[in-house]
Amino acid sequence: MTTFLSGIQSTGLQHLGNYFGAIRHHIELAREDGEHFYFIADYHALTTTPKPEELRERVRETAVTYLALGLDAEKACLFRQSDVPEVTELTWLLSCVTGMGLLERAHSYKDKTAKGAKPSVGLFTYPILMAADILAYDSNVVPVGKDQIQHVEMAQDMAGHFNNVYGDGSEGGAVFQRPEARMPKEAAHAKVLGLDGEKMSKSYGNDLWIFETGKKLKKAINRIATDSRPPEEAKDPAGILLLDFLKLFAEAGESAEWCERVQAGGADAPGYGHIKVRLVELIEEHFREARARRDELLRDPGEVDRQLAAGALVARARAAATRDRALAACGLR
Numbered sequence: 001m002t003t004f005l006s007g008i009q010s011t012g013l014q015h016l017g018n019y020f021g022a023i024r025h026h027i028e029l030a031r032e033d034g035e036h037f038y039f040i041a042d043y044h045a046l047t048t049t050p051k052p053e054e055l056r057e058r059v060r061e062t063a064v065t066y067l068a069l070g071l072d073a074e075k076a077c078l079f080r081q082s083d084v085p086e087v088t089e090l091t092w093l094l095s096c097v098t099g100m101g102l103l104e105r106a107h108s109y110k111d112k113t114a115k116g117a118k119p120s121v122g123l124f125t126y127p128i129l130m131a132a133d134i135l136a137y138d139s140n141v142v143p144v145g146k147d148q149i150q151h152v153e154m155a156q157d158m159a160g161h162f163n164n165v166y167g168d169g170s171e172g173g174a175v176f177q178r179p180e181a182r183m184p185k186e187a188a189h190a191k192v193l194g195l196d197g198e199k200m201s202k203s204y205g206n207d208l209w210i211f212e213t214g215k216k217l218k219k220a221i222n223r224i225a226t227d228s229r230p231p232e233e234a235k236d237p238a239g240i241l242l243l244d245f246l247k248l249f250a251e252a253g254e255s256a257e258w259c260e261r262v263q264a265g266g267a268d269a270p271g272y273g274h275i276k277v278r279l280v281e282l283i284e285e286h287f288r289e290a291r292a293r294r295d296e297l298l299r300d301p302g303e304v305d306r307q308l309a310a311g312a313l314v315a316r317a318r319a320a321a322t323r324d325r326a327l328a329a330c331g332l333r
């Protein structure tokens, strides 16, 4: 049976990159056969030292986001990372077989510190905690966006190192299973661009919250980078960020029509303002039902906490078994 696992940090509100690159993919996969573990990475969120009250809120908000968007919590185990402290034990075991060189190659660490994040030990060893998350549940498939691929590859390396040192070398004697990353099929979903055309990211300030609506949504859409060419000028649609956004939400036929009109130019060609108006409508419509479900769920936080607690029980039992296996393999039991 295939085991799917992925996590999402609770550092801020989830954005369209998280939605297309991860959450929507997770929800679709959870309809397939197999085991499904999805968690809120609150230990990882500590690398940005959030305010405690804010972190607590964000964890619940992230769970609400998954449920509102349609995750079936009966089929998928939704839980909070810190409810499974076994992963921190596994982190230590893995850190003892992980070379500094491996971590020094991590793009994400270089990227985050270049953008002003404090270069803490936690931020540096972040990929080891992530590998522990992945390996603790014997996951085979890790559905993530493009930016997390390197981290999954590092988890593969760490599993391999640990197995080499402590496995008995037989086919069935591996301590950890080798996980494989899986990105959404469409490249535009695996790496969603932000309002400025760079990768959408909370830390770049170019993100759009999934449930943004009304005036704030309009304001955000107005921020999408455009140029000053007039509507009648014929343009290559490939270089127009606004059309990339539209393609995320419009049916294929409608997107093609907008692109053709932009490419043709002339008196009937739409201006960027027109496209923005339509984009706002499409986003409002796309998340309308989920937004209503979110409001309902927020009215009953006890129910959300109950679901997270139920998920934690299942997840913890699984991670404890892996932890015991790993401790025994390295002589601590």
Ligand code: TYM
Pocket (backbone or CB within 6 Å): 005, 006, 007, 008, 009, 010, 016, 017, 018, 019, 020, 021, 022, 023, 041, 044, 129, 130, 133, 134, 142, 143, 144, 145, 146, 147, 148, 151, 189, 190, 191, 192, 193, 199, 200, 201
């Ligand atoms: P995080 O919280 O940064 O992102 C959560 C998920 O969203 C995807 N994503 C994107 N996909 C497409 N376009 C974008 N612009 C975009 N931005 C983010 C990410 O690829 C990810 O799938 N380290 C992880 C959390 C984590 C984890 C794990 C993931 C902790 N342990 C174990 C998988 C397995 C992170 O910070 O993701």
